[in-house]
Amino acid sequence: MIRVLVSEVLKGESFPGVLPKELVKLPYLQEIDLTRNYLNGTIPPEWGSIQLVNISLLGNRLTGSIPKELGNITTLASLTVEFNQLSGVLPLELGNLPQIQRLHLSSNNFTGELPVTFARLTSLKDFRIPDNNFTGTIPNFIQNWTNLEKLVIQASGLDGPIPPGIAFLGNLSDLRISDLNGAEANFPPLSNMKSLKTLILRSCNIIGQLPEYLGSMTKLKTLDFSFNKLSGEIPSSFSSLSNADYMGEYPHKYPHSESCCSNFQSMPNPIHVRSKEGRKEKKGVLECMVVYHFNLSSQISKSLGGSPTKFGQATLPPKHLSSWKPIDGFYTERARKHHHSFTPVKFSDDRTVEFNHLSGALPPELGNLPLVEDLFLSSNNFTGELPTTFARLTTLKDFRISDNHFTGKIPNFIENWTNLEKLLIQASGLDGPIPSGIASLINLSDLRISDLNGSEVRLPHLSNFKNLKTLILRSCNITGKLPDYDLGNLSRTLKTIDLSFNKLSGIIPGSFGVLSNVDFMSGFLAMMEVVFHVEVKEMMENDGGSYGEYEWEYCNTMDPD
Template sequence: MSEITPILLLIHFLTPFLFLHANSQFHDQEQAVLIRLKQLWQNPLSLEQWTPSNSSHCTWPGVVCTDNYITQLILDNKNISGTIPPFLSDLKNLTFLNFSNNNIIGKFPVAVHNLSMLEILDLSQNHIVGTIPDDIDCLARLSYLNLYANNFSGNIPAAIGLLPELRTLRLQDNQFNGTFPPEIGKLSKLEELSMAHNGFSPSRLHSSFTQLKKLKMLWISRANLIGEIPQMIGEMVALEHLDLSSNKLTGTIPGSLFMLMNLRVLYLHKNKLSGEIPRVVEALNLTSVDLSENNLTGTIPVDLGKLDKLSGLSLFFNQLSGEIPESIGRLPALKDFKLFSNNLSGSIPPDLGRYSALEGFQVASNRLTGKLPEYLCHGGNLRGVVAFDNKLGGELPKSLENCSSLLVVRISNNAFFGNIPVGLWTALNLQQLMISDNLFTGELPNEVSTSLSRLEISNNKFSGSISIEGNSWRNLVVFKASNNQFTGTIPLELTALPNLTVLLLDKNQLTGALPPNIISWKSLNILNLSQNQLSGQIPEKFGFLPDLVKLDLSDNQFSGQIPPQLGSLRLIYLNLSSNHLVGKILAEYENAAYSSSLLNNPGICASRPSLYLKVCISRPQKSSKTSTQPLALILSASIIAFLLALLFAFIIFRGHWKRNRRSGSEWKFINFHSLNFTESNILSGLTESNLIGSGGSGKVYRVAANGSVLAVKKIWNNSPVDKKIEKQFLAEVEILSKIRHLNIVKLLCFLDNDNSKLLVYEYLVNHSLDQWLHTARRSNKYAQTSRINEKIDVYSFGVVLLELTTGKAANYGDTGLAEWALRHMQEGKTIVDALDEEIKEPCYVDEKSNVFQLGVNCTRRDPSARPHMKEVLQILLGRSHPLAYGVNIGSEHDSTSLLKNSKRERQSESHSTLASDS
């Protein structure tokens, strides 16, 4: 025993030193890992303090140690680029790893597999690709897993259901395109589950999910869910936030949802849910309910008035009927109230806004009667009143007079009468006042809100003169005041509005000459002053308005000649008829596109008889007696020259006729413009060396003719589809010969014989947009449409937007791309499904969806429902939502009801930007 004691004593004394040495060595190894990380990531500035010369690495930014071991590495928002290396697994004591919001690439890091102590893992908002590993369950202690906003794809592995400590699982905004497993229902401690905004294969919400008794948040919107919502969802007693919106869910809304005492947010919008809204059995804690854009029927439950904490109620785009329960008007927390586009009738709850600080009020496109509630702006926070397309009447509430928070008032197409409250005209923040198609009376104020950009008061009974004082009107962009009883002259101050794009003052009683300073209307697109009593000459300064595309001065008393400067305008619509204009019309207007633009002006004449106008006659001057002999000599010489020319022409024509006769064909030549080339110039250029394209119905040649470069489209007549080609040819000639537009190729002339037809256009370089978009999938040359009107350019632009977003050609499918896109949305399919595979990644998916939806709006069957190009520009610049100028036909709602569909089609400018404020 005595011999062993010294050894034991030695060990006893050496052990602390050995432990300290080992600890120091491990400490150095961990520091080395951090230095290697910094070098791998190319020394980002955010890690410049990671230097060995500093104090212990446990004090470095982002590093947390426990007992001198690194347990937390928090490097979010550090602008780190590159991959996560395998040697990270040397930090074996890590429990918290946060690399979120960087530029990390590669697949799920292998090193993480070996971090068995890990409890919190956050790799969100990076560029990680591939799948989640099938052995993710090796991280058995994991309680928080956040992979949000990456590029993960494939399936969510079943092993994720074997993480017994998991409380938070965030997988939204990735590219998962497979399935998610029912094993998720085994995560008994799970409190938050987010899988939204993924392109899963069509999947049902597993009934096993109802076993998640501790789940507080379930967010699976826009994830291709199908089938019905499980009836047992009411067993998820801890649920506070449920969002299953923008899917393809069918069936009814389970009544058990309205028995969840902890539920605060319920979002089921943009699905295919049907049936009635369940009754509210208990006084729940719901703060926001959105069931919009479904196929819900029946009435609004009176029990919704029990939801004392409800701040937002959205039921728009359904088929709800009956009256709005008065109890909803007494909800103390209600802020946003959106019931537009239903079949609701009766009066609006009179107490609405009286007991809550109402912000949004949207009940448009129903069958509501009675007055607007008096207390709408009682709380002082009302931003919008959107109630157009109803049967409302009476005078406007006096409370709107002092409502400084108002941004939008849209109450067109009702039966309101009386004067507009004075304070409403000048409401501090008012941007849109749209009150057309009512019975309002009174005069326009001299001053309006300086924020006002859109004023629409057409089809009312306003009277008096239009007078403007100061700069209060300076931001006005659209002013529509057609069909009222305004008198007096057009004020000079109206021409000083630099942002004005649309001015409609037609069907009034305005008199006098136009203001001299109209050149200030640099942004003006549309001007309609027709059906007034305006007089004087048409100002030549109209010719200097670069953006003017529609001009209507018809049914007035304008006199004098048409200013030559008007010929420089790129008008798609012109009407100067029913005035007292005289003289020869401008050469630019001598084509069929303007055939009805100058009628009922007795003093107007044309150089040729094709415009339904009399032909101008040049009267020779009277000659004096002393000039008789020279004139006779000149006349004789002219006659001789004419006979010689006639003989020469006869010889040439006979030879040409013989050649045509030998070839079995004689060309018919019709021109639409003054040309510097002849028929022979065209025919001689139809050689194989000039061929630039061919298709099922003919060929296209590039022909140089007397200094001009032409594109000649040759359509054969000897195919078995002669009638169809003939119809196509005549339609193209009829349309293109009438159109004069900067963005449409000019048809110069056409030739026709027994064997073929030739369309001669101006030649455009750099190929066509179709070739650039669809090089690999060319089509034989496009679908014809006869719906030609002033919005053809909007339609064409919409087709381009659809081509860009879908990758499909304009003639895709049986009926063309525009019809296919509309049907795609009407069938309840997601916009993401329609996008081109090359741009389908989740980044900016909302923006891509907006462009697709804008394309559908631009290609509406009803031209009046299409937006103006200025409005299209505002949407593309992100300054407006597609809802602001067109109907949101919905990316995922069903439109089986013809009544509902036609109702939405009518709303060409349906809902303001308030419709997207939820």
């Protein structure tokens, strides 16, 4: 009997070395799976002569470009090269793969536009390109991929807008697009996507109103429309989304309602929320979403340091939300009944102008507020650098500037804000690196920085942050190893970690095994298991912790199954 090798599977064996071109001598070979090893070098072009069905090289240290010869493998159904250091433009020849169903290219250094030949990949079911350096816009030829079930384009380098051809992808169950530059556009046409379970359109320059048809997508489990410029009312149809259990970042867009919309089991059934004053109240999920979509208009001026700011008229809550109540007293009962003369409650220690269309540079005079504790400037069109006078705001406890168009770097004078408990700098326009002075902010319980351009940097020193509950350092050009003394020391308080879309390397420190209280890791467990070759569940359970339920926001994009 003649035995032939049809499958070469060596997953997670920590093998060093290079990819063997000698596999070409195995003419019956159909599968090469070398996932999670320490292989380096390039992909052998000789493999293009083997009639392979599956190539999986996920989580290695491969460099160079994808050889054009792989386009000759007409039997290839799956190509997975995620989490390597591959670079260059994608070869046109990859468009010659008539059987390809899975094309995973995430977390490399690919450049250039998506080849026009990809329009022929009509068998595609799963296409993922996050965390790359592509150029150009999302091509409209994706409308040809009518069999597609999963599309992930996050921090890919591509510009928007989302093309109208996406309307033809009626079989999608998982759609994730984020971090798009380019022109503004209305909400994309998704009404044909009856099977959608995950819908993430984060920071995509989407304007206008949410469409009514979203409420008919009853299979939806996860929604994230954060860091856009949506306006108008919440559609009444949203009350039908009873299966949804996660709405990304709606809570943090509104003061003091962080837990209002996260982890809810049914909607619009009420859930408990602790207010700023410590009261325990019931809030419905839709109720929280309303405040996100208020479209106020006003002006910011140097007089902000004196009398309370006047606001214009506001879009009131939808009529179908009859039980709407003000959250933390920010909107008064009078405002709800007599909205034509709507004015927020007077504040003294807070400066809150989030979710407006304010623009221009921040006046240096804002640095003359000796008692200011909360300064919320998110979701406007502010430009320029943060005023140097802000170095004097030493009473600050909560500073938020997400979703703006600032320029310059995150200033090191934030080290003066030693009373700070919450710092949000997400999609602000500021560049990195994260300044070293952040190590002085030892009272922080909530640190969220994301979407930074600029130079690469090591993970900032966080070992003194004894109260930290939420740590989001997403897409911050962080490189190098995870320090053993930092995150492991936060085991008693840390609940949320997101270090996704960075370039971390090395092994997972043993101290991470004590993070038993963490109940949300976005994209991070995937790094641990796929890139660092660690069995996370076993590591945590052996240390006495509970694995719990984790939000696999980015991990799902790396699951080869």
